[in-house]
Amino acid sequence: MKFVAITACPTGIAHTYMAAESLEQAAKASGDEIVVETQGSAGSDPLPEEAIASADAVILAADVAVSGRDRFAGLPVVEATVKQAISGAAGLLERARAAAAGGEREPAASADPAGPALTSKAKPGDGVGTRLRQWLMTGVSYLIPFVAAGGLLIALGFALGGYDVTDAPPVTEHFDPASIASWGALSQQTGALAFGFLVPVLAGFIAFAMADRPAIAPGFVGGAVASATGAGFLGGLVAGLLAGAVVLGLKRVKVPKWMAGVMPVVVYPLLGSAAVGVLMYLVVGKPVAAATTGLTNWLGGLTGTSAVLLGALLGLMMAFDMGGPVNKAAYTFAIGGLTTDAQASLEIMAAVMAAGMAPPLALALATAVRGALFTPVERENGRAAWLLGASFITEGAIPFAAADPLRVIPPLMLGSAVTGAMSMGLGATLRAPHGGLFVIGFIGGPLQFLLSLLVGTLVSAAAVVLLKQFTGAARTA
Template identity: 65%
Template sequence: MKFVAVTSCPTGIAHTYMAAEALEQAAVDSGDEMSVETQGSAGSEPLSPETIAAADAVIFAADVEVRDRERFAGKPLVQSGVKRAISGAKEMLEEAREAARTGVPAGAAAAGAGDGGAPPAPQTKVTEGAGFGSKLRQWLMTGVSYVIPFVAAGGLLIALGFALGGYEINDAPKVTEQFNWGSLQSWAALMFQIGVAAFSFLVPILSGFIAFAMADRPALVPGIVGGYIATQVPSPHAPAGFLGGLAAGLLSGAVVLLIKRWKVPRAVAGIMPVVVIPLVSTAIVGFVMFMVLGPPLGALTTALTDWLNGLSGTNRVLLGVLLGLMMGFDMGGPVNKTAYAFAVAGLTTGTETSLQIMAAVMAAGMTPPLGLALATVLRKRLFTHVEQENGKAAWVLGASFITEGAIPFAAGDPLRVIPSLMLGSATAGALSMAFGCTLRAPHGGIFVVPLIGNPFLYLLAIAIGTVVTTVSVIALKSFHRQRSEQVETAATAAATA
């Protein structure tokens, strides 16, 4: 049979391509044909209309919106989160095969088709049957997926500015007013100020694309404007910031969805998406953010910042443990992304504690792949040949702060691998906080270590966390294997008796 698939994860980096590879391999194993469109961070090459027309069924493995899903209208459809395709590609392929045989309608994909030949707006991944919790997570993950490139570019440029010009670069004059082409300080100031400009878009983009995930393109304007207001409105304490952006995005999406339900004359319907909806929704969201939500959310943001700044000693280490457990739990999933988003949100405050939190989160996210890679070297017999090959790639993925490199191992043996990863990540996070390591870049792994405060202690924290992960997974797998051999021996003895 012939199948087509679309894979897409919030970051558009690891899960997207791992899911595609898993689906393609499952099709090869079953003798079927599979064409996959990866809607990742590097863009995508759309499936041709001929390929889609020839397909017997469609598979969506996505945690964010599938772009232009109306192309697949009328085709039997199977859809799930992207992680299921990585660990259960064969099962999804069998479901697609059964859907093709029984002629199951495309459901949400069919609903995305436009009427009367008019080009429809991009549809979201959220399906009608999903619960509110699932919808909320998907909305937030969509926002995060569009923010990450801004975070990476801005954070690394800021870190580069500090590396070239020192911490006093923060006080350098604007490059538009004073720039010396032959001065290293001027170039450092340029890098720093470009990075700060990129960071200024974080909250508006987050808010805008949360709204987009809820209500498509008409919600982008109120979402982005509401997010900008969240960063600007002075309350008795501070702007609403990241929390305000979340609120503005959800509010914008809800307002646009409500306006879309209005029954309007045919003459007005044509200008609704480009005039009426942006105008009315932006006015409503702006009013609410200025007059209602801005001040209390600003106070809450200030309280959170004060709490972080007040952490010291044991409390700070315990926070590192908690963030480490979250980073190691689902390896790029919603819990992991929640800890990462918390750290990135703190970067906008620039406080010492927020920089330590970012360092702890990255250290905790690097140890799962590194620990498993080391385990495959030390005890090969505990791992399959495929896992040993994955272990080679896990070295690079872990060093690059791509926690998803641990997913193939966790999918095959979650009860022993996941607790080991959590223990190692918690150790790395706690030690990073205890050592007072800081990080201004939100990504980069080992490649930004020269830009880290206390880099040698930071590497030590990662090394210890990696060893803890390795020892834990080897111990648990060895114990399980020993028990299995004992049970098999006992069963054999009983049979011969």
């Protein structure tokens, strides 16, 4: 049979492409044909029209809203999560075959005069807790490109200009093309501007996830006020939720039909921005700013055992779901601290990245030293996991965890906890929010960082091998 599929995860980095590969391998094994469109952070190559026209069914493996879904009007559609595609692609193909034989078909969609919509992970039918998590994850997913660009530019600026690069005059007033320090200042100041968007972007897209495009402007305004009042990331979270709630409330007001066209373009953004501005400036901003200051001071006071325990906790979170909500919560906590430039915040960023690198590296090592305990497919994934781990893509461990969660996830959590605790205890720091070993030059205390990563990787690899060895893991040739 012939299928087309779309894969899309909230961040659009690793899960999206792993799900696509899993579907392609399953189709090859079953003798079917499949063409997959990956709606990732780098954009997507649309499915060929001829592939859609000849398809027997459509598979949508996505944790966010799928863009261009109207293309599949009249075709049987099977919907699943990205995780289901990664760990159970063969089952999805079976469901697609059943759907082709008599399942529900995608209804025709009316054209949107405003053009292609942004995508939100939030779905109306979900419970309050689920929707809240989805709203926050939508904000984080749109935040990550700004984090990567701004953070790496700032780190490059420090590498070129030294730690006093922040004292350099604005490059609009003084720039010497022959001076490395000037290029460092240019990089640092550009990165700082990009980093300045973090809180408004977070708030704007949380609001968007709640109330669609009319809430983006109020969300951005609320995020900007949060930055101006010193409320930081916590203020951005509150501002996004406030903006979404205000616009949702405005949408409930019945208006004459002749006004309906201007409401989402003019009235909702205007009234929403005004209301959120008042609430953030006069009611919410100062208390949240006080809480942010208290958190920053607490982090700055972490030493000894308390710092080690925090590093262990963050390590456990990074390995628990390997790119899922818990992992992203730890990562978001770390990048939020980068905006404060406090020493403890830089240590937290280093601990989080090292702990996120350990799981795929540990499994790559385990498959290399005891390949007989793993299937041929796992050994192949293990070879790819070396690069994924070195690049700080924790999702490289997911195929192993999905196939054998009880003997893989606990050892990975143990090793990542060791990594995070050692990194915090040894005082490694990091100004870059991503990059893995490729940003080793931006790490303060690189030997401490690498030692923490090595020990945690060895602990996880040994624990995985021992569990598989003594609990009857099937040996393969």
